[in-house]
Amino acid sequence: MRVLLTIWVAKLAGLAIRVLGRAGTHTPGLIARKLHPGIIGALRHPSRVIAVTGTNGKTTVSNLLTDALEAQGLTVASNRNGSNIAAGVASLLIGAVSWTGKPRVDVAVVEMDERSARLILPGLAPEVLVCMNLTRDSIKRNAHPDYIAWILSSALSESTSLVLNADDLIASSLGTDNNPRVYFAVDRLPSDSDRPSGAAVDVGICPVCDHTLDWDYWRFNHIGRVRCPNCGFRSPEAAYRAHSVDAERSRVTLELDGESREARLINANIVNVYNEIAVAAVLDRIGLQRDAIVEVFDHIQPPTTRSAVEEINGVKLVRLLTKGLVGVACSRSFEHVASFLGRKAIVLTVDEVSERVTDVENTAWIYDADYEYLADDSISQIVVGGVRRHDHALRLAIAGVDPARIVTIESETGAADRLDLMGVDDVFNLHSVHNAVSTGTVVQERLRARLGEIS
Amino acid sequence: MTLTIEVLFPEIANLHGDLANIDYLAQCRPDARIVRTGLTDTPAFVAGKVDLVYLGAMTEQGQLKAVRRLLPHRERIEELIGAGTSFLFTHNALEVLGTRISNKDMDYDEAGVGIFDLESTVRMFGRYNGKVLGGVPEAGAHPVLGYKSQFSMVSGGVNLPGFLVAERGIGRNTSTAVEGVRVNNFIGTSLIGPLLVVNPHLTRGLLARLDPDTEPVLAHEDLAIAAYDARLADFRDGRRWHPFERVQ
Numbered sequence: 001m002r003v004l005l006t007i008w009v010a011k012l013a014g015l016a017i018r019v020l021g022r023a024g025t026h027t028p029g030l031i032a033r034k035l036h037p038g039i040i041g042a043l044r045h046p047s048r049v050i051a052v053t054g055t056n057g058k059t060t061v062s063n064l065l066t067d068a069l070e071a072q073g074l075t076v077a078s079n080r081n082g083s084n085i086a087a088g089v090a091s092l093l094i095g096a097v098s099w100t101g102k103p104r105v106d107v108a109v110v111e112m113d114e115r116s117a118r119l120i121l122p123g124l125a126p127e128v129l130v131c132m133n134l135t136r137d138s139i140k141r142n143a144h145p146d147y148i149a150w151i152l153s154s155a156l157s158e159s160t161s162l163v164l165n166a167d168d169l170i171a172s173s174l175g176t177d178n179n180p181r182v183y184f185a186v187d188r189l190p191s192d193s194d195r196p197s198g199a200a201v202d203v204g205i206c207p208v209c210d211h212t213l214d215w216d217y218w219r220f221n222h223i224g225r226v227r228c229p230n231c232g233f234r235s236p237e238a239a240y241r242a243h244s245v246d247a248e249r250s251r252v253t254l255e256l257d258g259e260s261r262e263a264r265l266i267n268a269n270i271v272n273v274y275n276e277i278a279v280a281a282v283l284d285r286i287g288l289q290r291d292a293i294v295e296v297f298d299h300i301q302p303p304t305t306r307s308a309v310e311e312i313n314g315v316k317l318v319r320l321l322t323k324g325l326v327g328v329a330c331s332r333s334f335e336h337v338a339s340f341l342g343r344k345a346i347v348l349t350v351d352e353v354s355e356r357v358t359d360v361e362n363t364a365w366i367y368d369a370d371y372e373y374l375a376d377d378s379i380s381q382i383v384v385g386g387v388r389r390h391d392h393a394l395r396l397a398i399a400g401v402d403p404a405r406i407v408t409i410e411s412e413t414g415a416a417d418r419l420d421l422m423g424v425d426d427v428f429n430l431h432s433v434h435n436a437v438s439t440g441t442v443v444q445e446r447l448r449a450r451l452g453e454i455s
Numbered sequence: 456m457t458l459t460i461e462v463l464f465p466e467i468a469n470l471h472g473d474l475a476n477i478d479y480l481a482q483c484r485p486d487a488r489i490v491r492t493g494l495t496d497t498p499a500f501v502a503g504k505v506d507l508v509y510l511g512a513m514t515e516q517g518q519l520k521a522v523r524r525l526l527p528h529r530e531r532i533e534e535l536i537g538a539g540t541s542f543l544f545t546h547n548a549l550e551v552l553g554t555r556i557s558n559k560d561m562d563y564d565e566a567g568v569g570i571f572d573l574e575s576t577v578r579m580f581g582r583y584n585g586k587v588l589g590g591v592p593e594a595g596a597h598p599v600l601g602y603k604s605q606f607s608m609v610s611g612g613v614n615l616p617g618f619l620v621a622e623r624g625i626g627r628n629t630s631t632a633v634e635g636v637r638v639n640n641f642i643g644t645s646l647i648g649p650l651l652v653v654n655p656h657l658t659r660g661l662l663a664r665l666d667p668d669t670e671p672v673l674a675h676e677d678l679a680i681a682a683y684d685a686r687l688a689d690f691r692d693g694r695r696w697h698p699f700e701r702v703q
Contacts, residue, residue: 144514150579204467205466210495212495362602367478394652398479403675
């Protein structure tokens with residue numbers, strides 16, 4: 001009866017919130033967990049529950065899986081428009097049952113915040129858990145990837161079947177020997193190298209004998225394929241692999257547990273190649289026909305990227321989300337900047353908004369970020385705006401950027417006016433998440449206007 | 456003189472940007488010899504002269520590995536500390552040299568190397584994030600500024616001197632202002648930042664101690680001082696401190 005009461009109160013709360021014109025994706029679950037802390041486990045779940053987690057890619061993979069399953073005619077509950085912490089998952093599951101508590105969908109696809117696993121997984125006990133990767137995130141909140149892996153493993157049911165990234169030795173180590181598991185991977189790419197570089201490499205030694213590992217290929221952070229020259233330990237073999245990535249033709253070959261299929265490449269970004277093979281692996285494990293799996297990619301699209309490019313008077317203006325507090329995310333943005341071949345100028349504004357006035361941001365994370373990508377003669381100027389501008393300027397100098405090319409200004413938005421646009425081919429607006437509108441949009445408009453004035 | 460700086464176990468002790476302490480020292484002293492000692496290597500300090508031994512932030516499992524690798528060299532480490540060799544152990548590296556590391560959440564209670572009277576209690580769901588400000592002799596009138604972002608709290612013997620006494624923020628744990636450990640030229644501190652990048656005056660003092668015959672030069676001095684001054688002004692602003700950052 002307590003479960004039913006909780007369902008009714010949460011559903012009524014959701015209805016009330018929607019009447020008020022709000023989305024109401026989080027509050028019903030919040031209320032439900034207050035009334036019944038074990039509600040996630042107490043509810044009847046859909047016959048299939050697939051959970052998706054990891055540092056990067058979980059939203060995209062959850063959405064792709066939802067689209068793919070719906071295209072098969074299945075009814076799917078997902079939290080694509082809600083939150084991925086415990087309250088959001090509770091909301092999803094309450095939405096997936098009737099007023100009498102009976103499941104009313106075929107499948108639940110649950111995007112799960114990896115740090116919230118201990119509040120979600122014991123009750124959810126999904127049939128399948130996909131872990132895309134575990135890389136460094138917020139120092140304050142997530143500490144290090146081993147910590148997150150421990151949280152996930154501690155909360156996992158041994159009945160859960162794991163779909164794990166073989167190229168990530170931390171993510172691939174989740175669970176116990178009792179968990180059924182398969183692995184996915186992306187075969188060596190021309191852009192890969194033979195040894196790791198950068199500040200945030202969290203796999204360096206053999207988990208068996210502590211010896212320094214050799215790499216068959218290294219991609220970024222600790223993503224790649226390793227072997228131990230001392231004891232013979234190797235990265236796990238992946239039954240699901242993507243290879244022959246052809247960005248021009250938008251084609252990729254997917255190895256599906258011994259069967260090779262060519263499929264449409266949904267996006268050439270390496271993160272989305274991983275997303276595609278992970279989706280294929282999950283769909284194969286839950287029994288979708290392989291023809292149908294390949295066909296899925298003809299019709300589904302990853303969400304738009306976190307960058308936008310426009311051309312004004314022959315100059316590319318690139319707006320790029322560069323998540324502050326997360327060094328590895330910034331590294332990927334800086335790497336993206338470095339991939340442009342023209343003469344470049346950059347506005348960098350990645351201060352943590354919540355710590356500008358009532359705290360002092362711990363900028364240790366900037367030394368987990370590879371600012372070295374920006375130490376290139378093709379970058380004529382970097383204007384750093386914000387409270388912690390001097391820290392970023394010092395980091396840039398330590399990375400090898402000529403201090404003469406670094407400009408600091410307190411005003412984040414004012415940084416757009418300090419950028420020297422003469423002779424520049426590519427202009428970058430690198431901002432964080434919480435200042436995307438207050439700074440990112442304003443800087444973008446100002447840069448757009450200034451580039452429009454160039455004759 | 457040519458400085459020899461040994462970085463212990465960089466393949467596992469590389470969290471929280473702390474290896475930048477060494478990158479910065481290397482830029483301040485481009486002539487320095489940086490020795491990177493892997494987990495399965497014999498440390499250079501065992502048989503040779505090393506001017507500074509450094510160990511940085513690592514995972515909880517990394518701490519246990521570091522203990523196992525350093526335990527055979529306990530006497531040598533004690534000898535070097537006694538003889539005035541400089542050490543810098545940051546974040547949770549100091550705990551490796553303590554008597555115990557207890558972690559109920561991960562279900563272990565292990566002996567440390569046992570050089571210092573320190574016990575570490577690790578709480579995997581009790582991460583502490585805060586700031587610390589306090590004076591040290593190496594930096595003269597310029598207080599050290601640092602951050603704590605850690606699962607562990609440390610209890611130290613009453614006679615064990617700290618690296619600093621916090622003017623603001625907490626020390627080894629929430630009930631003391633005594634932060635870290637200082638024995639001769641051994642400095643152990645939980646502070647990250649990275650410490651030597653965020654505190655150029657401390658770095659200058661450390662360089663002067665490592666090589667008294669050479670005038671210390673700070674890499675990118677103007678930028679480093681500007682960043683320090685801006686952070687010091689912020690640290691001096693009482694609105695930026697939370698109740699949990701006070702000694703209880």
